[in-house]
Amino acid sequence: MALYIGNITNVIVCQAYKISFVEYSAWMILPCLASVAACYIMLRIVFRGERYIPATVKIPDVDPRSHLVDPSGAKFGMAMLACSIGCLIGTSFAHVPVWIVTGPFALLAFARDLWSDWRRNGPVGVNSSVLSRPDQESVTDMQIDPTDSIEIGQCSSVEVVETSKLPYVRDPSREASWDISGSKESLSIELANLRSSPLVSVQNECNVSVHSMPNAVPATDSTSIHHAGIRDVSTVTLPVSNPSVKEPGALRRRFPLTREILVRMPWSILPFTLSMFIIVEGMSSTGWIGLFASWFARLIPNYIVAVYAVGLVAVLLCNIFNNVPMTILVARILLHPNFADSPLATPKVVKGCLFALVIASNLGACTTLISSLAGLMWDSVLRNKRSNVGFWNFLRWNMAVMPVVIISALSVVIVELTVIY
Structure with missing residues (x-):
């Protein structure tokens, strides 16, 4: 809420009223700090006791940097973010549209991800990182993507050899059966039930010799691993890919990072936002915006009442329309001549109304799951992880916190x- 790029609703209001980046932050930094303080106090009161917050929290002994999938990409992304914010501040005085400033940085970041994927994977083929990180002691049950790694204990040599002239059985699941036996010092991996074909040898950083069959088709959908030197012996399913055949997953194997970014983009926002713009324009052309503007003009006898009235009405509308269409609708109402030309709509009142709208679009969006796009996406993530808060449970907890935060x-x-003033 303190930065105007923190929420799409902030951008809508600032673009409508020609508010610069610096001016917006100057007005909203104190309300943001007040809301954070009020929220912290209320959360401490509502979630008091060790039932919700334990007295001590065990910190995992994990290096945070070890979880970075692409450290150089993370640094590049942070640099692009810092530069884009700096350019937004510098160009805000000229009222340059936000997309013109942020678009080039987004394209640079996207190009960097494409280059990184191409440099790492190159043409679609055998992935040399199938066996890596020899510092692990167990193999767990997992589905392995061609871009993933198999973690096999302390190994100094691993050899994958073909067993030829075995019966060929067609299996559309394209999974191979592996038999691993031996000691920690030497592993012999026998690839069974596969059609005979030329071998492809790949060396990796764990002194691993991998021989695979490009045209092999598996005869079974299970993978058995037997190794006396590995503490935890379990099942691994390993897909076998054919580098000479263009498969639907070729793009995924060549550009895994770029594909993941594109999949996670909230594309549903685009048609949703576009449809809301169409609805608002339809209401404006049929006269509803003017009628609502006349009603709003009656709510502003002074700036104090105007701030609370617009803020609370906008919070209620958030839970009916969602915060993005609500912001579009109320911004159009406040700009309509029936409101803007009212004798009570002084600069002091108008300024209070628009910042009350900003607060309502940010904080009112936290009252129910459907009041913001972020809430809907958050609920979707929880459901995918088999954790569900529920609409009424979410509302019940937030009703004890958010009214105090919004009023503050x-x-x-x-x-x-x-x-x-």
């Missing part, structure tokens, strides 16, 4: 208006 932020805006 609106009150700070009133204090700012009193001091500045």
Whole structure:
């Protein structure tokens, strides 16, 4: 809420009223701090006791940097983010559209991801990183992607050899059966039930010799691993890919990082937002915006009432329309002549109304799961991880916290208006 790029609703309001990046932050930094403090206090009260917050939290002995999939990419992304924010601040005085400033940085980051994937994987073929990281002691049950690694204990030599002239059985699952036996010092991996074909040899960093059959088709859908030197023996399913055949997954294997980014993009926001713009324009052309503007004009006898009234009405609308269409709708209402030309709509009142709208679009979106796009995506993530908060449970907990937080932020805006005007 403190930065105007923190929420798409902030951008909508700032673009509508030609508010610069610096001006927005100057007005909203104190309401943001007040809302954070109020939220912390209320959360401590609501979730008091060790039932919700344990007295001690065991910190895992893990190096955070070890979880970075692409450390250089993370540094590049942070640099692009810092540069884009700096350019937004510098160009905000000229009222340059946000997409013109942020678009080039997004394209640079996207190009870097494409280059990184191409440099690492190159043409689609045998992945030399199938066996890696020899510092692990167990093999767990897992589905292995061609871009993943098999972690096999302390090994100094691993050899995968073909057993030829065995019966060929067609199996569309394209999974191979592996028999691993031996000691930690030497592993012999026998690839069974596969059609005879030329061998492809790959060396990796664990002194591993891998021989695979490009045209092999598996005869079974299970993989058995037997190794006396590995503590935990379990089942691994390993897909076998054919580098000479163009498969639907070729793009996924060649550009895994780029594909993951594109899949995780919230594409559903685009048609949703576009449809809301169409609805708002339809309401405007049929006269509803003007009618609503006349009603809003009656809510502003002074700036104090205006801030609380617009803020609370916008919070209620958030839970009906969602915060993005609500912001579009209320911004159009506040810009309509029926409201803007009202004798009560002084600069002090108008400024209070628009920042009350900003607060409502950010904090009102936290009252129910459907009041914001972020809430819907958060709920989707929880459901995918088999954890569900539920609509009424979410509402029940937030009703004990958010009213105090929203009123605190609106009150700070009133204090700012009193001091500045």
